[in-house]
Amino acid sequence: MKGKKTGGRQKGTPNKVTTMSKAAIAEVLSDYNESGLLQSDFMLLKPLERITIAEKLMQYVMPKIQSVAVDLGGGDENRTIEDKLISLSIKYEREQKK
Template sequence: MANNTGKKYGGREAGTPNKLTKELRVALKNIMFQEIELIPEHLKTLEPKDRLELTIKLMPYVYPKISSVSPSTNEPMTFGWDD
């Protein structure tokens, strides 16, 4: 018979982590760490063009992207050397 009461019975309690998800994340994290350690060796085997393309693709994970800055209305413009 189906539960038509709207109450939850059985299963995990709210906030209890899923064991399979946790194990999968640990396994994937271990794989990623192993691959990261091999990047310098992989780069040596690539052609210069391919090495440059891969380096450019990896840069956003190392260096933050620069965002443009524009002054807001009614704000005075100050520069670092205006002390």
């Protein structure tokens, strides 16, 4: 049963703790980056570790591309050209009657 919301945060208002936590983490990372240690520590890693970390970080700055399955067959592999033409002709005639 849905009731009317009478108190608490309004819809869409960010949580103060979450906002403060994000700001603190952003500040620590910013300081780490500006000190030059981030890049030097990154370069000390093995190449495979660098690629793994770079891949994990990229998801925060680049949108993920969804994979798409493409079926080029259309399910008509066993139909002859004549069958396809008849089917198209019937479709065309139906459209003309509308």
